Amino acid sequence: MTLQGLKNDKESTVIVGLLAAVSLIIPICNLLFPVDSMFHFSAYTVSLIGKYLTFALLALSLDLVWGYCGILALGQGAFFALGGYAMGMYLMRQIGSRGVYGDPVLPDFMVFLNWKELPWYWFGFDHFWFAMMMVVAVPGLLAYIFGWLAFRSRVTGVYLSIMTQALTYALMLAFFRNEMGFGGNNGLTDFKDILGFNLQSEAVRAILLMCSGGVLIAAFVGCRWLVNTKMGRVVTALRDQESRVRFLGYRVEMFKLWIFVCSAMLAGIAGALYVPQVGIINPSEFSPLNSLEIVMWVAVGGRGTLYGAILGAILVNFSKTVLTGLLPEIWLFTLGAMFILVTVLMPDGLAGLWLRVRRTQSSK
């Protein structure tokens, strides 16, 4: 059935192919070829591409709610960061007694703050399976509670967007506090290994990249399938005519809630893949600006297409890397200009542009 969905969709097939190629070739070349070979990709490139892939996953999760359900979520970064923190907590527990203070149980920042014992919410995070469960459970639960409250009382449109922004802002303020027990300002960092393998080693990084690519492809295919199910079609319908769908007898809020929770979980997974590759998670990931940037990726790529989100995330982040490297002042100008130009001139993003080109060609 999945493949059936892909068959008539040329763009999606191309994207899946490209992603599979990138996530296989880059790590393999990095490992097989010696450093001076022209086919070798540096460790920096590997972690950079890995980062892009997790961002693409995050953008995909936003496209699910924004592109298909019409909810402009300005707090997607919150779910991403929560997933990241869950992973970070597992990685912190793996450090064991190798921290600066050498405490066998407490992470460094807790020793520094004179904490005597591990807070209850840190229990269980020394098991990988538990941490992975939390990576999806915590963002999912938060999205469930928030969405249940918001959709039930029919908070929509701009109000909803601002509420999601307030949510991530409140979380940012909360995680900045040392008393929260998540490392405060500095966040969680200095990770040593994952599942017993050294995080700094090239092989582990290559495998992480492959995982990110694999998860992204799976998520993409899954989302593709999801939006084509009957349920996905109801969601798309309520994006365009919410009251009509309600009058037809569908419980609109349940559909919205369901897609919102799915999207939050995906964002959480993206965060969990992101943290081991960059080696740090701190409260600035919760900042409203970050969440707005995610919206920009999707807007540039074109919402409501899924592959557009992936494309947008990778393109925008690539230009960000290039521009901040060359001319740091230019980046915010570019981002600002992108926001304005994309919304005013091409509301359907690059994907929309591409579809228009293809349509005019086929009509000739």
Added chain:
Amino acid sequence: MIPQRILLRTLMVLAIWVVPISVFSETVSAENVEDPESLTFSQALSGLQNSSLSQRGEALEQLSKLQHPRIILILQALLQGQLFQIRDDGRLVIAEKQKSGYQIQLAQTGEKLGNKESSQLKKLNLTNRLRSQLKVLISRLQLNSEDPSLRLKAVKTLSKRPDQQAYTLLRNLSQTETNHDVRQALQLTFALQDLKSADKSRRLQALESLKHLDSVDAMNQVKRLTDNDSDGSYLEPDDDVRKLAKSVLTKIESRRQFYSSIETIFFGLSLGAVLVLASIGLAITFGVMGVINMAHGELMMLGAYTTYVMQQIMPNHLGLSLLLSIPAAFLVSGLVGIAIERGIIRFLYGRPLETLLATFGVSLFLQQTVRSVFSPLNRSVSTPEWMSGSLQINDFLSFTWNRFYILVFCLLVFSLLLLILKRTRLGLEVRAVTQNRNMAKAMGIPTDRVDAMTFGLGSGIAGVAGVALSQITNVGPNLGQSYIVDCFMVVVFGGVGNLWGTLVAGFSLGIANKFLEPYAGAVLAKILVLVFIILFIQKRPRGLFPQKGRAAEA
């Protein structure tokens, strides 16, 4: 020892004769020599130049006992390090520092002597002991001053270092004093003294009189009476006194709590005023036009930077530049706002989510522009004198002036805006377009122009809010960002399209924040308020004061 004494005595004798003769002009000296009072005056003055500490102290004491109008001036100059000796002839002068050198006047007579280089003068230095002695002496002299505020200050200084002589002076003063504040200060001093007396009835009486006084000292002293010492026995031996002390303490404490809650309300109101100022501009653009302006915070930032630039243009007129900044900031932000509306937003009407993204792009743009032009560092905007400092009501209650002015300013801006919307043609048109855009258009209202003007008005007010913000926070490129979420919260909480709602919401959020702060800390208080609003919106999606009737259909 002995030769030194002799030397000093000769110096004294010399001072009596030499100073008047050699120093003063003929006529003045003739008068001074004849007048014995002046003689001791100049004698004591020259004693100030003595090298021995104790003699200098004596000279001070002697000076303060003389009835001479210039003494208080001289003592104050000495305290402030403005009393100098001319190196050539040893005359004592009061010197004020000028751009180059000092402008000097003769200490004894106040005769102007023109300017001198600092190398020609020798400063009379003070030790800490002399300085505290000097303060007491000045206060004693000031007890007889005409100005009640000076008397009050003197009473306060004297009661800090109580000695027998000071008490006699204070008792004398209390016979004649008529000013209420000074009388209270005196009463407090005596009561605190009586608390230490061995006589039980005096202690009881003192407690009775302390009951009505709002003073930190009184509270601490009374508290001491109810405390135990390290052995666990009471510091105050008598049961009655202790009982009374306890009841007095609870009285003072409850008054202090009352005052502190008044203060909290004031802080809350002033925080609310900032929120209201920052959000009414948004309430117009967001509420009246249905447009989400994410660049609103940056328009405030532009207002704050306008204040900074105005201050750079005229650095010597702080107050004036601040007042001129208000219209200037209104213009700058208003014009930028109109440009945003004409250039971007008008293509996006009816697509609120897109407006949000586009204006966010504008906000990034403005931020980076400011960063490139003014540097990413914070700029300091100075506060004019009439806005700094605070109004001290009593020991437990004081209001800072800048917060007070912002509160007043906020109410002014709000009423002005209300007036514009209710009483002018623009306001009428704005309301018409808000209620029904198409109908208004059909009636001949130029909706395009109204949109631009409304947006300009909202943005201009954001600029004016920026002027106020520049007085209480750092002016930097991130100024706007830190307020934008709060602004949205206020508007949404108050109910979109309702200026009164914004006012009530701003003030109530401000007060709630300040009341939570002592229990939860500043950050947690903010988080709690945010969570409260998120939950509140679920319950009442249209805010505190939802629009009713025809306006609600829009």
